[in-house]
Amino acid sequence: MGFLVQPKIPVIDMVDMKQSTSSSSSWSSACSEVRHALEEYGCFLVVCDTVTKEARREVFDALETLFDLPLETKIKNTSDKAYHGYVGQIPFLPLLESMGIEHATSVNAVNNFTNVMWPSGNDNFCRMIQSYAKLVSEIEQSVRKMAFESYGVHRYHESYNESVTYLLRVMKYKPPNGGETKMGSISHTDKTFISILNQNQVKGLEVKYKDNNWIHVEYPPSSFLVMAGDAFKAWSNDRVHSPYHRVVMEGHAYRYSIGLFTYHKGIISVPEELVDEEHSRKFKSFDHFGYLDFYDNDSLFEQEYCHIKSYCGV
Numbered sequence: 001m002g003f004l005v006q007p008k009i010p011v012i013d014m015v016d017m018k019q020s021t022s023s024s025s026s027w028s029s030a031c032s033e034v035r036h037a038l039e040e041y042g043c044f045l046v047v048c049d050t051v052t053k054e055a056r057r058e059v060f061d062a063l064e065t066l067f068d069l070p071l072e073t074k075i076k077n078t079s080d081k082a083y084h085g086y087v088g089q090i091p092f093l094p095l096l097e098s099m100g101i102e103h104a105t106s107v108n109a110v111n112n113f114t115n116v117m118w119p120s121g122n123d124n125f126c127r128m129i130q131s132y133a134k135l136v137s138e139i140e141q142s143v144r145k146m147a148f149e150s151y152g153v154h155r156y157h158e159s160y161n162e163s164v165t166y167l168l169r170v171m172k173y174k175p176p177n178g179g180e181t182k183m184g185s186i187s188h189t190d191k192t193f194i195s196i197l198n199q200n201q202v203k204g205l206e207v208k209y210k211d212n213n214w215i216h217v218e219y220p221p222s223s224f225l226v227m228a229g230d231a232f233k234a235w236s237n238d239r240v241h242s243p244y245h246r247v248v249m250e251g252h253a254y255r256y257s258i259g260l261f262t263y264h265k266g267i268i269s270v271p272e273e274l275v276d277e278e279h280s281r282k283f284k285s286f287d288h289f290g291y292l293d294f295y296d297n298d299s300l301f302e303q304e305y306c307h308i309k310s311y312c313g314v
């Protein structure tokens, strides 16, 4: 009789990578691990000590204070882009509230957001959030560099850096009352290139594996979940998997989470190196924010089908 082994999200330790040079064998084996995790799971947990325990705690304390602001203040978080401003009060998702801070690695942009929320200022919030976004954006750049390198297309890394834009989204999920749905967020794929997530001590995130079973995300200490979005899937000519995921709330505690979401200003094209006889072109060049609009206007947005294929599949 065999035992069923539950798949587990891979954990990649980057603490010791700082000393590695791009030509070292530990670097190239870490690049292969990143690629394997992205292709097999569409995500992995990265252990990284650049954001201290203290800084994480401060950020989650700050989120509590932010969401405690009156609703009329929070809805002032607006954007001309879908899913970039305040989201909440949704009848079929009563547990969720979230807000977005565009260009979150820039002090000025975070300052603008802070001044809308606290017209008399909140320097501490601004400093903490901008510094968190900056440190997490460095993790994003490292993992993207590793992925590009393992596909042999590192020459695109710098130009991608110039067109990347960072959205920091913060989420609050209240615990369900008896009888209320437990669904904190519907099953979806991210529309990003890469998303980097973190949570307070309250679990709830689940990722769908390729066998259709849901894996509960358990964050090891000092870790972040790196997840590929649909834009990465299309860029990689369908090699990278962008997994369905959802939040299911159990218990009585409030859950807070924070995600750094990357979008690409302008057009994304599959690198010519990733198209050959064995791998015919699967995606046309596409406008990343155009895809976000397409998804936002899709009457089937709640359904699990490949939205990116429908937008720009060949």
Ligand SMILES: O=C(O)CCC(=O)C(=O)O
Pocket: 169, 171, 185, 190, 197, 198, 199, 205, 245, 246, 247, 257, 258, 259
């Ligand atoms: O709250 C989480 O951990 C995940 C949130 C999420 O999937 C999203 O905002 O796209």
Ligand SMILES: [Fe+2]
Pocket: 188, 189, 190, 245
């Ligand atoms: Fe998501």
